[in-house]
Amino acid sequence: MGVMTRVQAREAAREVLEIIPLVMRTVAAELRAAGEMPAPAHFGLLSALSVRPRMLTDLASLQGVSLPTMSNSISAMVERGWVRRAVPQGDRRVVMIEVTATGRAALERVSRSAEMHLADVLTPLDMPARRRLRGGLGVLRKVFAGTPVSVSRKRHRTPAKRRSYVS
Amino acid sequence: MGVMTRVQAREAAREVLEIIPLVMRTVAAELRAAGEMPAPAHFGLLSALSVRPRMLTDLASLQGVSLPTMSNSISAMVERGWVRRAVPQGDRRVVMIEVTATGRAALERVSRSAEMHLADVLTPLDMPARRRLRGGLGVLRKVFAGTPVSVSRKRHRTPAKRRSYVS
């Protein structure tokens, strides 16, 4: 089958390690410059929540962070008035997070602004470049979206159960 | 001419905004799990410095962060024994940062480990997917490597007469 060799994977890994942090810092700076959006995390959260309310645990695993981290982030957003904690009747352990009108408006504003900044950078791309970018992003999404992220006990990557991501 | 339309750029921007943070968190988690490497930033720094020593200002603009931030990061790394601050004879204002043997060893170790983790995730990719990934990363590099990063009024990206620091 046409799987990557170990060496190719290492090469690709090195590239990821080099490029992603750079992009990340840039994106974070854009969001910051866009005003009032403190962190990229909040943006993603707001996006996800604008689709439908979610419980805290789901949000945490969606973003690949620990529960306390998510709890903190949500607290920060609650203080900003962007989201609300609600306890459903069925199971009183869970906390549902829902966007407020304020939050929706903020998302709209920042989203527009940040995307315009980014779009400024991306506009010069020609069609093949754009295609490559989208393809690469798609692969990244497939690869990283399904990853359990933090594998508990040290020094062990599960060897067997890897899904194979066919294009 | 095949440039992106505004709409396409916005779409691509949205994807970047969605995917990059996710990848970033995953990568950070891998590095952390690889042991003793606190942050992706340190990794990149160590890589850059292993090529040749750099002055603080250059490091900052290389990574697209402010000077104080870089100063802090370097302080953290100095405490770990990975790098050393040195004052050159020519200009006693500048601080040259150089990797120590310890730092080089740490880079070796963590690099190997992190790349193996990442490679685990990337190995299942088939050839077209791999090609797409590399293509996308290439585009990202081109787009973001040249960007002054933070555009807010100050652009402390020194414009012209960069001195050349011959090693």
Place this chain on the structure above:
DNA sequence: GTGATAACTTAGCACTCTTAACCATTAGGT
């Protein structure tokens, strides 16, 4: 020499992320 500027450092603040420890609430087994 005086004053501007360049290279860094320090301090204070806001945020992310972690683990460990701790409360609730619900589900299971006997």
Place this chain on the structure above:
DNA sequence: ACCTAATGGTTAAGAGTGCTAAGTTATCAC
């Protein structure tokens, strides 16, 4: 019913990143 897990969240402590504003030296320009 009862006691024990397991599940869902929160709080606390600690390390890191990143920022701006306000210093400190050292060098340059005149």
